[in-house]
Amino acid sequence: MKIRVAHLYPDYLNIYADRGNMAVLSQRAAWRGIELEYRPVGVAEAIQVGEDDLVYVGGGQDREQALIAPDLAARAPELEAAVEGGAAVLAVCGGYQLLGHFYRDRSGAELPGAGVFDLHTVAGERRMIGDVLLECEIEPGERRTLAGFENHAGRTILGPVAEPLGRVVSGFGNDGESGFEGCRRGRAIGTYLHGPLLPRNPWLADWLLAQAVAHRSGDVPDLEPLPDELEAQAHTVAAGRAHTRGGRFG
Amino acid sequence: MNASGSAARPYTRSVRLHVEIELARLAGRLSRLAARGGGTTIPGKILAAIDPGAIAKLAARLPLGCALVSATNGKTTTSAMVAEILGRRVRLAHNRAGANLVSGVASTLIDAQQADLGLFEVDEGAFPEIARRTRPRAVCLANLFRDQLDRYGELELIAERWRVAVSGLDPAATAVVNADDPLIANLARGRQHVVRFGLDDATVARERLPHAADSKYCVDCGTPYAYESAYMGHLGAYRCPACGNARPKLDVSAREIALDGLEGSSFTLFAPEGSARVRLALPGLYNVYNALAAASLSLALGGGLDEVADGLGRFQAAFGRFERIRVGERTALLLLIKNPAGANEAVRTLLEGDRPAVALIALNDEVADGRDVSWIWDVDFEPLADCLERLVVTGSRAHELALRFKYGGLDPAQITVEPRLEPALDRALELVPPGGQLPVLPTYTAMLALRRVAADRGLVRPYWEAA
Numbered sequence: 001m002k003i004r005v006a007h008l009y010p011d012y013l014n015i016y017a018d019r020g021n022m023a024v025l026s027q028r029a030a031w032r033g034i035e036l037e038y039r040p041v042g043v044a045e046a047i048q049v050g051e052d053d054l055v056y057v058g059g060g061q062d063r064e065q066a067l068i069a070p071d072l073a074a075r076a077p078e079l080e081a082a083v084e085g086g087a088a089v090l091a092v093c094g095g096y097q098l099l100g101h102f103y104r105d106r107s108g109a110e111l112p113g114a115g116v117f118d119l120h121t122v123a124g125e126r127r128m129i130g131d132v133l134l135e136c137e138i139e140p141g142e143r144r145t146l147a148g149f150e151n152h153a154g155r156t157i158l159g160p161v162a163e164p165l166g167r168v169v170s171g172f173g174n175d176g177e178s179g180f181e182g183c184r185r186g187r188a189i190g191t192y193l194h195g196p197l198l199p200r201n202p203w204l205a206d207w208l209l210a211q212a213v214a215h216r217s218g219d220v221p222d223l224e225p226l227p228d229e230l231e232a233q234a235h236t237v238a239a240g241r242a243h244t245r246g247g248r249f250g
Numbered sequence: 251m252n253a254s255g256s257a258a259r260p261y262t263r264s265v266r267l268h269v270e271i272e273l274a275r276l277a278g279r280l281s282r283l284a285a286r287g288g289g290t291t292i293p294g295k296i297l298a299a300i301d302p303g304a305i306a307k308l309a310a311r312l313p314l315g316c317a318l319v320s321a322t323n324g325k326t327t328t329s330a331m332v333a334e335i336l337g338r339r340v341r342l343a344h345n346r347a348g349a350n351l352v353s354g355v356a357s358t359l360i361d362a363q364q365a366d367l368g369l370f371e372v373d374e375g376a377f378p379e380i381a382r383r384t385r386p387r388a389v390c391l392a393n394l395f396r397d398q399l400d401r402y403g404e405l406e407l408i409a410e411r412w413r414v415a416v417s418g419l420d421p422a423a424t425a426v427v428n429a430d431d432p433l434i435a436n437l438a439r440g441r442q443h444v445v446r447f448g449l450d451d452a453t454v455a456r457e458r459l460p461h462a463a464d465s466k467y468c469v470d471c472g473t474p475y476a477y478e479s480a481y482m483g484h485l486g487a488y489r490c491p492a493c494g495n496a497r498p499k500l501d502v503s504a505r506e507i508a509l510d511g512l513e514g515s516s517f518t519l520f521a522p523e524g525s526a527r528v529r530l531a532l533p534g535l536y537n538v539y540n541a542l543a544a545a546s547l548s549l550a551l552g553g554g555l556d557e558v559a560d561g562l563g564r565f566q567a568a569f570g571r572f573e574r575i576r577v578g579e580r581t582a583l584l585l586l587i588k589n590p591a592g593a594n595e596a597v598r599t600l601l602e603g604d605r606p607a608v609a610l611i612a613l614n615d616e617v618a619d620g621r622d623v624s625w626i627w628d629v630d631f632e633p634l635a636d637c638l639e640r641l642v643v644t645g646s647r648a649h650e651l652a653l654r655f656k657y658g659g660l661d662p663a664q665i666t667v668e669p670r671l672e673p674a675l676d677r678a679l680e681l682v683p684p685g686g687q688l689p690v691l692p693t694y695t696a697m698l699a700l701r702r703v704a705a706d707r708g709l710v711r712p713y714w715e716a717a
Contacts, residue, residue, distance in 0.1 A: 011466075011474075015396065020627030023657040061404040067472050130621070149622045195624050199653045230656060230667070234649035241615070 002035040003212045006052040009060075010040045012068045013095055016151075018058030020196035021090065024205045025054070032223055034213065043071045049081045053212035054088040057095030059194065065094045065103075066111060072098050073112035083116055088211035089188035092197060096182070096190035097121040097154050106153075117183040117190050118159035124176075127153045130247030132171030132193055133239050134181050138207060145169070146201050147238035148193025150247065156192075158183060165191050170246030187211040200234040202226070267308075270301050271360050291349045294356030305352065308359035309368055309384040314340065316368035316384045317551055320377045320412075321392035321428075323592040324540040325350070327532075328392060329371040330568040331544035335553055335561030336367070344369040346568075351376045355384065367551070374408050378415035389419065390426040390547040392539065394433050395483055395591035396464050396628075398620035405464055409433045416441070424550045428543065429498050430485040432475065433465050436495075447546040448487070450503040450520070454535055455479035455486065460594055460630060470495045482535055483591040502546040504528075504538055512583075512603030519545055519559065526559040532572055534599030536592070541565075570697040575704050579684040582675070584700070587611075587691045588619070590628035597634050600689055605637040609689045610678035612645040612671060612696035619693040623647050626654045635660045640681050642666045644674030645696045671696060672703050 007022065022038065029036040041047060047055060060068070079099070083089060091099045100119040103111040113120070134146040146166060155175040158164060164174070165182025173181035174192070182191035189208070191197065198205040206223050214220040274293035297304050309316050319329040326348050333344045343362035345354050350373045358370065372380045374394070381389065391412065394405050416425055416437050425438040429446035438444045459466060459480050467474055468490035475488035489496035504517040516529045517538055530541055545558045553561075567573045573584045585600065587593035600606065615621050635641075635658045643651040648669045656662050668674035675690070682688045692700055704710045 014628075016622075017624040017627030020624070020654070020657070023627075027657050061406060063404075063406050063467070063472075067467065149624060151622065195622075196627055199627075199657060200650070227662075230649055230652050230662060233667075234647075234653055237647065237649055241621075245621075 001033070001213060001217070002037060003029065003053040003209070003216055004037045004039065004048075004051055005054045005056060005212070006039050006041050006047050008041050008047075008055065008057045008072070008095070009043070009068045010058070011042065012064040013058040013060040015059050015061055015064075016093055016194035017196045018056070018092065018194075021056065021058075021092070021198045021205075024196075024198040024202070025209060028202065028205055028226065029209055031226055032209075034209070043068060047075065047078050047082055049078055049087075050085055052082060052087055053215045054090070054208060055079070055082060057089075057091040057099065059093030059095055062105075065098065069098055069103075069111040069113075072114050076114045076116075079114050079116050083186065083188050086187060086215045088208050088215060089116065089190075090208055091116075091188075091190040092194055093152060093192055096192060097152075097156065099190055100156065101159075103154060116188060117185060118162040119156055119183055120159070121154040121156045123153050124155045127151065128172035128176050128247050130171055130245060131238060131242040132173065132181065132246055133169040133242035134166035134171075134173075134193070135169050136166035138165075138184065144203055145235075145239060146191075146193060146197070146204060147235050147242060148191075148195040148197050148201070150192045150194070152192050156183075165189055170242040172247040176247075187215070195238065200231060200238050202228050202231045267301070267304060270297055270304060271363075274357075274360055291351065291353040291357055293360050294349075294353035294358075297356050297360060298353055305356045305359060306383045306385070308356070308363070311363070312343065312365060312368045314367040315387035316370065317388040317390070317547060318377065318381060318384070318386045319369075319371045319390045319392070319543070319547065320374055321543075322374060322395040322397045322589060323595075324392055324536060324543065325371040327537065327540045327568045327571050328390065328543045328547075329369055331541060331562060331565050332369055332548050332551075334565045335544065335548045335558050336369075336551065338561075339557070341366045342369050343367070345371060348569075352379055352383070355380055374412075378411050381415045381419060385420060386423060387420070388424040388426060388547060388550050389416070390543055391416075391434050391437060392428050392543045393431050393483075393485060393591075394465070395589055396625075397589035398622070398625075405433065409437065413437050426543070426546045426550050428485070428539070429500055430481060430487070431465065432469050432484070432488060432495075432497075435498055436469050445501050445546050445550050446498050447502040447542050448497065448500045449479070449481050449485075449507065449535075449538065449542070450500060450505045451507045451517075452479045454507045454509065455481055459484060464591075468493060468495050482539065482595060485539070502542065502549065504542045507535070507538055509533065509535065509602065512599070517541075519555070521545070521549055521555065523549060523555045526555050528559050528562050530562060531565065532567060533602065534595055536595040536599070537572075570692070570701060573710075575709050577679055577704070577707075577709060580679050580682050581687045582679070582704075583687050583689050584697060585689065585691050586694065586697050587629070588694055590625055593629040593691070596691060597629070597631065601633055601637070606634075606687070606689050607637065607639040608641070608678060608681045609634065609638055609691065610642045610644065610674060611651055612674070612690070612692035612700065613643070613647045613651045614645045614693050614696045614699075615647050616695045618695050623650050626651060631655065632658050638664065640664055640666065642668060642674050642678040642681070644668050644671050645693065648674075671699050675700060675703060
C-alpha cells in the first residue's frame, strides 16, 4: 500500500515545527508497511486531485502568510474537488485560517482564503497563547482528547454549516469565548493546535492515515496498534499543562 | 530628565536616590540569603518600583556612557567578550549574570556606581525600553532568529520595534550591525554612524539554508534571496535577484576562518584600523560571529586592534555556553540550547569533535525556556541521533524530547527518560567511560539548575559569581 501526501508551501509555512507532524505520519505509516510518498507543493504547483490522499498546510509568520495567500486562494476549486473526493486534510494555525473564507487583519485589510471550511477569521487585540486541551468525538461514540499549544491573534468564527473539531476543556480555542476549537469537514481537519499536534496525539495521526488509505483504496483500514507509551506520557504532561496554565482572559 | 530641574535640588535628589539604592541592595542580599538564586534582578525591580526614572539617572552618571548588545543568540557571550577586551582598562558596569531585562540593568547600575562604562546585554523585547532609558552611545545588534514565539511574537514584529528604537537613538550614537542578517542590516539604513560586520570566507559556508530558516525573503520585495554564501541559519552573503537589495559592504569582517573541532577557532579580523589574527578558545562558527560582533563594538567604543585580539585570545566561555565542568573522572560539556538556530550550531559544533556515543538533553518549559516546546522539532538533531548509542532525556518536558528522537530515528530502547535533572545527570555520567566527556544540552532554566547541582557539589562557582 502506498499513500501520497501533498505538503503546501513548506518553505513559507513552517513556523510551528510542522515537520514534526510529517515525521509522525511517515513513521507511523512505515511501521505498518504503508509507503508514504511525500511531495512539497510550492507556489503555482498543482495539487493532484484524486492522487493526493492527504493535503497538509502548516502555519507561518504574517509576512510569509501574506506572500502565499493569493496562490492558496486561487486553489479553491482544486482543494474543493480534493475534499469532495474524500482526500484527508490537516491544516494547522495559519493554514487553518487561510482555508476559511478570509482573514481580516488589524488594519481591516483582508487576505482571501480558499473557502474549504465555512469560517472566517478576524485579528483581535490580544494574542491567545498557551496550552490547550480539547475533547473530540470524530467517530461517533469514540471520545478522545487532543493536547496542544495555541498562539494566535485571530478570532475564528464558524459559519452555519461548520462543525467544530472539538470542545475546549482548557485554553482559548477558536475565539476565546465560544468554547469550540478547530473545524472538521468529512476527512478535513483544521485546528490552531500545534506543539506539534501529532506526536503527543497519535490517535489523530492514525485516524488521518486511515482516511488517506481509504481515499486510495475505498476502505477504512484497521491499523494495527503501536507501542505508544512515550506518546501517552507526553500527552499526559501536556494535558496537565493545559489544566494548570491553559489560556484564559484575565 | 530635566537638567535644570536636577540642578535646582541636587542634594535632596541625590540623597533620595542614595536611600532608594540602599533599600534595593538590601533586598538583593536578603534574596541571596533566602537562597532564592542570585538576587540579580531584585534590587532593580525594587528601584524601578519606587523610582521609575532612577535607571536613566544612574546611566547618565557613567562618564563613558552605555553600550547595549542584543540578539536572539550570542548576546551573553558577545558582551562577556567585550568585557574581557575593555575590562582591564575601563571600569565596567556589566550584567554578566545575564539579567537582561530592565530590572537586571538597573540592578547592575546599582552595584557598579564607580563604573565608567555601562555594558549591557539586553533581551530582544526589552531593547527599545532600555535604549530609551539609558541613551546608549553604541548599540550592537547581532541577529534575529525565531525564538520562543509564545514570548516574543514574530520576528518581523521585533525587527519593527528595533527599527523604531534605532531611529530614536541619539544621532551621534553608533549602530553596530550584522550585515549578514537582512533584517538587521536594514535597521541601520540612513543612520550616520554605522559599523557593518560580517563573514567573508566562502570556505566555511554551508551548501544550503537549513530547515526552517527565517528571513530568507527580501525585506523590500519578498522575493527569495539568492545566497552567495549561507553561513548560519539565514545569515550570509545574500542578494535579491528581483530588486537588488543585498548585503551591504562590510566595514569589519572575518576572513581566513579556521575551525579546529572542539578545541577552538581562529580568523583574521579586517577593520578600517587594520588587520589582526584572532585565536579563540571557543569552537564553532557561531563563536566567530560572537567574536566579530564583540570586536566591532569594542573598536566602536575606542578599543585598539591589539587590545581586541588579545582580549578575544584570553576569553573563556561564559557560564553554560560551552563550559566544561569536571565531575570526578569525567567532564560534562555544557552547551546551552534555546532555539533552532542556536541548537543547530551547538549540534554542528559538537559533531566536529569526537562523535559522542552518549548525550544528556534537558528540556524545561518555564517562561525563560519558552512554554511552547515545539521548537525542538525544528532542530536538526538527526546527525546527533545517528551517532548516539544512548541518550538520556530530562527536564519537565523530557517525554517530548524522547518523542523527538524516537521519530528522528533513534530506537526507544536507547532512550532513558528521567525528568529529574540530578538523577539524569548522574545516570548519563555513568554511561560515559572514565576520562570521557558527556555533552549536556540544556535549555535555560535546566542549565541554571544543572549548574546549581554542580555548585552544590563544589564543582563550579554559582553563575552570579562566575566571570
